[in-house]
Amino acid sequence: MLNIHNLHASVNGKEILRGLNLNIRAGEVHAIMGPNGSGKSTLSAVLTGNPAFEVTQGEIIFQGRDLLQMSPEERSCAGIFLSFQYPVEIPGVSMVNFMRTAVNEHRKYKGEPPLTAGEFLKLMREKQTIVELDKHLVNRSVNEGFSGGEKKRNEIFQMAMLEPKLAILDETDSGLDIDALRIVANGVNHLKRDDNATVVITHYQRLLDYIRPDIVHVLYKGQIIKTAGPELALELEEKGYDWLKEDATVY
Amino acid sequence: MQQYIDFFTSCRAEIDAQCHPLLNVRRQQALDQFLRTGFPPFGSEDYQHTDIRDLLKENFGFYLQPPTAMQHTCNMFQCLVATLNSYRYFMLNGWFYDENAAADIPQGVFAGSLNVFAACYPQIFERYFNRQAADKGDGLSAFNTMFAQDGYVLYVPADTIVEKPFQLTNLSGGNVSALTNRRLLVVLEAGAQAKLLVCDHSTNEQQASAATQVTEIYLGEHATFDFYEMEESNRKNVRLATTFVEQAALSHAIFNNITLSNGVTRNNFRIDLSGDHAESLLYGMAIADQEQQIDNQTIVNHLAKAGHCDELYKYVLDDEAVGVFGGRIVVAQAAQQTQAFQTNRNLLGNRQCRMFSKPQLEIYADDVKCSHGMTTGQLDENALFYMRARGIPETEAVMLLKFAFMNDVIQGVRIDGLRDRLKLLIEKRFRGELASCRCV
């Protein structure tokens, strides 16, 4: 589904990703772990086409297409979704209007007619329950005045609305208490299918107790320096990253 | 400038012939003032960015006779806010047009031509007409008084409450480039309530057109007035408008000045809160791109106790557009317990457009609450990307963000039908569809 080959990317002239390789198949759940500042969010920004980040080398193929040639909105319609580490507040734009526009753009992309007002509201209600999102939140401006936990739940709600092929969850667990964590994880598991894939970016083993990864990667200084099964996450929890840094031959 | 003085002198008889004597007697004094001051000079304190002398240097034609073939124009023209349930009136090139005028208005209320009002209500006319303009006006309003031959009057007698809004559509245009001088007079006596929407249109985009407009508003004690003004002209149009407001004790008013599309616009607003506990909400919305220019100057004078004024002006500029905002708040020594707040926020679409903003506070009383704030910035890149990452195309995301930026000004409109209509118009404007779609 996704093949990243020798990816180099920089921000403000500073190289952050330095030859990253990653392959993800449909049906898989990948976890990407790594210390702060190693480039995890940069990877998610590059995958979604954030114009602040420049790809200087390498390629990304998503479902047979050259992802780097696609605009952020096109990538979204093609099935890439990012649950932002820091969801953005947009005062004056209501959640309803925001989501209706997004959903209908996705439908347009697939050649489907826009949803009627009634159909849309029904869909919203249905998806809200998946993440137990408070009803009144959808009548507010996007993320405005939402608590940290509400913002994260709102991300998963949007994911449920858009039903992506590849979902990237960037530290969706940080700042969540156990209850919220379970709700978010349930939401993600609920949306899991054989024909889509999930990338969970996290610091902690905690979330991985709820969303079980098939493959765990360690990202360090802009490269994947280790890839293993779910047991790696436990090992990282126990030993930290230092033992891996010594192994890392690339620097 | 001299060309206008010569023209005025030579056509004086023709100008007077069409008008009520009570209008004509004001012309001489106005001429004297204009001879003294001329148009306000470019670069003077309040005219740092708008050069009136230059804007009016062209040899504009004048419509000194009431138009005869206007019926056609007025019937053809459908104002964009036509769906509003209102009492409707038209003016063409400054002349009131009574063919289509609403007739079913409440007893005692006058809405119609300035000349007719002068004839029917000479005492009220004399008490109010040109009083503020003569006292507080500059060369521009004097010029208007010299040439204005007709206009629109809304007079609501004491304790009369009119729920349905009045709507005046100003049309200007013709086959030659012309200068129109129109006049508005609003008198709400004590306890009266009314709403007025003025739409400013031009029908001919091939010709340059210019208009001066002087509006005098008098609000009696406990009167409540909503005044919405919307310009939707074209790139060859010049609009030079001055509004004077006098508010008696406990009166309450909303002023909302909207520039949707224009050429060069200058709006002067002067509000005197003359009675205790008078309250004004002052909103402005300016949308400009290409080479459009919008210059709004507001003065709010707190002259009596416990007045309240809340001012919010917002600009969205693009391309080479120029926005100017000057906001002066004066709190006189007698105006204790005044509350005066001013906010100016501007959104710039690129690096070519320019915004000049100048807040001024002059406070001579000690027990007051005053504040002002100004921000000028670009669209929030993070918000833009967030929306695109959800599949919303960039142009659509930009539109939604600009629209959201104007939301609080839109919410300041208290006529439901107008607010909904306005949302549509603003959306069209941001999509660039307004210019090509004036009629609905």
Ligand SMILES: Nc1ncnc2c1ncn2[C@@H]1O[C@H](COP(=O)(O)OP(=O)(O)O)[C@@H](O)[C@H]1O
């Ligand atoms: N917009 C930016 N401007 C400058 N530096 C950035 C920006 N975003 C990230 N960085 C830098 O890139 C590096 C990687 O950051 P990030 O990808 O956010 O790491 P992680 O998500 O793994 O904690 C850090 O050194 C960070 O300071």
Ligand SMILES: [Mg+2]
């Ligand atoms: Mg991060």
